[in-house]
Amino acid sequence: MAKTDIWMPLFIGDHMANTIGFTLAEHGAYLLAQMAYWRKHGPLTDGELQSICRDTYPRVSQLFTQESANGVVLWRHLRLDEEMATALRKQSERSEAGKVGAAARWQNDGNRIATASDSQCEGNGKPIAKQWQNDAPSPSHSPLPVPPESPYILSGKPDVSVGSLQKAADKKMAEQIYQAFPRKVGKPAALKAILRAMAKIDPPQLLRLTQEYAAARAGEDAQFTPHPATWFNQERYNDNPSTWKPASAPSTNGHTQPALIDREIDKLIAECQRHTNDAEL
Secondary structure (H helix, E strand, O other), rough: OOOOHOOOOHHHHHHHHHHOOOOOOHHHHHHHHHHHHHHOOEEEEEHHHHHHHHHHHHHHHOEEEEEOOOEEEEOOOOOHHHHHHHHHHHHHHHHHHHHHHHHHHHHHHHHHHHHHHHHOOOOOOOOOOOHHHHHHHOOOOOOOOOOOOOOOEOOOOEEOOHHHHHHHHHHHHHHHHHOOOOOOHHHHHHHHHHHHHHHOOHHHHHHHHHHHHHHHHHOOOOOHHHHHHHHHHOOHHHHHHHHHHOOOOOOOOOOOOHHHHHHHHHHHHHHHHHHHHHHHO
16 A cells, blocks of 8 residues: 555645535535545546535535546546645655665675675685676666556656646646636636736635635626636736625615726726637637
8 A cells, every 4th residue: 555545635724715614514525525535546436426425415516626537427626636646756756766775775885895805805816706796686666556547647657747747737726716707708818817816826715716706796697797817817806805796776866886887897898808809819
C-alpha cells in the first residue's frame, strides 16, 4: 500500500467555506465521499456517490464536478485531483532522490574497498581480484505505480510536470467557477477572464463569491445580470455583497434607484462586450 493511501490532506478553511449550512449528516457524507475518492485515486461513479451519500446525495454532489465517460456518469473532485497529483509527484521525487543517494553510496564504498585492496597486495605484487565490483547489484528502484483512473497519465507514464499539472487544475477550477455563475454566455471570453481573476484572488474564495452572487441573483431576470466576462474583468466579486441583491422598486418621487441604474449600465457593458466578441470572431 502506498503512503498516499493512508492519509489525505484536509484544508479546514476551504472545507468550512464550501459546507456552510450543511447538516451533520451532510458533513459526514461529504468527508466519506472524499475519502473514497482519495482511496480510489479518481472519480466516483454516480452509483458509488449515491451509495455513500444516500439522502444527502443532492446537496453533497454539488461540491463535485459531473462529467461523462463512455456513457457513464462520473463525479470528479478538482481539489483532490490536484492534491493527488502533488502527492504522487513528491513521492516520485523522493524515490528518485533515494536512487541517486544509493548510487553515490555504492560508488563511495567501492572506492574505499578498492584502495584498501591495492594497499594490501603491494608487498607481493599479486593483485586481489575485484570481481565483486562487477557482481555488485545495481541500486534498484520500483517504478511509482499510477492508478489507471488518474487523469495525469500520458502514454502509461505519469506527467509530473508542475506546470502542466497546475495548468490543468486551473482550467478545471475555471470551468467550475463558470458553471457556478448565474448567466452562462460568452464562455471562451468568460474562462479567460476567470483565469485572470484567479491570479488575483484565491480560486476557492473566488468560487465561493461566485456562488454567493448566483444565490443573490436567483429568480431575477437574466437580462439584468452581466455577462460573466464583464463581471470577472471588472472584479465585481470585490463588490459589497449587499449590492448583488435585487433592487427595490423605483422611489415615490419618480427617480430611479441607484441599483437599477447599475443594472442598466451592466446591460450596456454586456452588449458592448458581445459586439466586441463578435468582431473578434
